[in-house]
Amino acid sequence: MNEQLQPLKKQPRAGKAARSGTQDDIVYAHIFEAILEQRLAPGTKLSEEALGEIFGVSRTIIRRALSRLAHEGVVLLRPNRGAVVASPSVEEARQVFLARRLVERAITELAVQHATAEQLAELRQMVNDERDSFSRGDRGAGIRLSGEFHLKLAEAAKNAPLISFQRSLVSQTSLIIAQYESGNRSHCSYDEHTQLIDAIEARDATLAVNLMMHHMDHIDSKLNLDEESASDDLHAVFSHLLQTKKPGRSSVKL
Amino acid sequence: MNEQLQPLKKQPRAGKAARSGTQDDIVYAHIFEAILEQRLAPGTKLSEEALGEIFGVSRTIIRRALSRLAHEGVVLLRPNRGAVVASPSVEEARQVFLARRLVERAITELAVQHATAEQLAELRQMVNDERDSFSRGDRGAGIRLSGEFHLKLAEAAKNAPLISFQRSLVSQTSLIIAQYESGNRSHCSYDEHTQLIDAIEARDATLAVNLMMHHMDHIDSKLNLDEESASDDLHAVFSHLLQTKKPGRSSVKL
DNA sequence: ACACGGCACATTGTACACAACCGCATGCGC
DNA sequence: GCGCATGCGGTTGTGTACAATGTGCCGTGT
Numbered sequence: 393m394n395e396q397l398q399p400l401k402k403q404p405r406a407g408k409a410a411r412s413g414t415q416d417d418i419v420y421a422h423i424f425e426a427i428l429e430q431r432l433a434p435g436t437k438l439s440e441e442a443l444g445e446i447f448g449v450s451r452t453i454i455r456r457a458l459s460r461l462a463h464e465g466v467v468l469l470r471p472n473r474g475a476v477v478a479s480p481s482v483e484e485a486r487q488v489f490l491a492r493r494l495v496e497r498a499i500t501e502l503a504v505q506h507a508t509a510e511q512l513a514e515l516r517q518m519v520n521d522e523r524d525s526f527s528r529g530d531r532g533a534g535i536r537l538s539g540e541f542h543l544k545l546a547e548a549a550k551n552a553p554l555i556s557f558q559r560s561l562v563s564q565t566s567l568i569i570a571q572y573e574s575g576n577r578s579h580c581s582y583d584e585h586t587q588l589i590d591a592i593e594a595r596d597a598t599l600a601v602n603l604m605m606h607h608m609d610h611i612d613s614k615l616n617l618d619e620e621s622a623s624d625d626l627h628a629v630f631s632h633l634l635q636t637k638k639p640g641r642s643s644v645k646l
Numbered sequence: 647m648n649e650q651l652q653p654l655k656k657q658p659r660a661g662k663a664a665r666s667g668t669q670d671d672i673v674y675a676h677i678f679e680a681i682l683e684q685r686l687a688p689g690t691k692l693s694e695e696a697l698g699e700i701f702g703v704s705r706t707i708i709r710r711a712l713s714r715l716a717h718e719g720v721v722l723l724r725p726n727r728g729a730v731v732a733s734p735s736v737e738e739a740r741q742v743f744l745a746r747r748l749v750e751r752a753i754t755e756l757a758v759q760h761a762t763a764e765q766l767a768e769l770r771q772m773v774n775d776e777r778d779s780f781s782r783g784d785r786g787a788g789i790r791l792s793g794e795f796h797l798k799l800a801e802a803a804k805n806a807p808l809i810s811f812q813r814s815l816v817s818q819t820s821l822i823i824a825q826y827e828s829g830n831r832s833h834c835s836y837d838e839h840t841q842l843i844d845a846i847e848a849r850d851a852t853l854a855v856n857l858m859m860h861h862m863d864h865i866d867s868k869l870n871l872d873e874e875s876a877s878d879d880l881h882a883v884f885s886h887l888l889q890t891k892k893p894g895r896s897s898v899k900l
Numbered sequence: 901a902c903a904c905g906g907c908a909c910a911t912t913g914t915a916c917a918c919a920a921c922c923g924c925a926t927g928c929g930c
Numbered sequence: 931g932c933g934c935a936t937g938c939g940g941t942t943g944t945g946t947a948c949a950a951t952g953t954g955c956c957g958t959g960t
Contacts, residue, residue, distance in 0.1 A: 441940095471942090473941085553719070564807070693912095695911075725913090
């Protein structure tokens, strides 16, 4: 219960997604990463005090990070009752995907217009990183990098509100993928990402948009939203029974 | 400096936009309203302590409200340097309007599909309130209600992420209108709103979308973004010189 | 006279202490 | 035996003290 990390004051945190930034960012990134990698299951309670001890900061910092996560939809903040990892219902997942189609189409068109050579190079680099993660079998990093690819693409569209919205959608999508993805197939084939970059570099808006829409089709075709639609509510209802701090033994005694 | 309001603990706050909710909401709504009504000019510094005294709450509450306003883009939060009322540049305004066209189109299509009779009735009621405000000459309330109309429409679209995004876009749009609107024309003709409701009620998606797009055209044609485009960067740069707590005397001595 | 450096003030960032609230368990009454 | 009231533990909500940072002013040196 009180296994405490280093107070992370001086930790450069070269690893993973932890941006070198304020303590907020570090805590935020760590929790977010833990959620994406399913080390924190949907429904898990996120106690402020416990997190504060773990990261060696006060509840103030934790609270801000949780607030930010709640704003992006990956954490649910219940007044007077604490925060839990969000467990998006099938309906919520559908809404997120609908919104994403909309936004990705617009982003693609804008990126065709505005993407610079440098940005395209960065995008190609990200696809490489993504491929590496999958080849290493690091599923969590793969999901995260794949999301960051789409976020980077949004930056190429040069529209601040869309970037912000995309960030929220990508976060939620990652959570949904982590929760609903069927089988062991790679959820976001990097080949499609590469083709997309090619189309953007060729300034072929029609092709790029078509590729993106097919990409979206592939993503949600890999999720078994339809099948679980009946049991979904139950899963959400009972998910708090499955709080497993340690992996394994995650079943509930009946 | 220390003219303090009632501690607002027991104030039912029947007036205006102050929803009956937590203290956060009240402070948030008041500051937001003040910004829309231009009682707080863009660039004005929002000191936590001063606001705390004014509203009779501690800095904790103020800080949350400011954070929320910053999320919606109407307040700029500079680390270690406090919060100021955002002063969107022409470029930022263009980005917001681009995003809004996108979102409003989608919302309109979805609203045609999903709007209930009850929601349509509420929308008509809001148009009435809006007309009343303009006939009373209450420009701030008019801008706010007009924004709330578009937000209500988003709710009819039944897509949570879009609603959240629309809330942010509407807030920023309101600020832009307050800052850039030329002349004294009503900025958002309620006639167009009424026609839009009619088209939605008739389930005529094509007509509704056309009306909405024309509505968007009208809104930004009323702003003189183009004219100020040359001086805009300068305006943003020098806006901190114009911090006028008292109206009048807002010019900078050269 | 101007520029640079240091000091003092003001404001924000953080942590902590106390208060309020919720959920649960125990025990009483029916 | 069942249902409800009440007390208790724990968690969150809020206020406040202290630390850290940024800003502006003033003095000094060139």
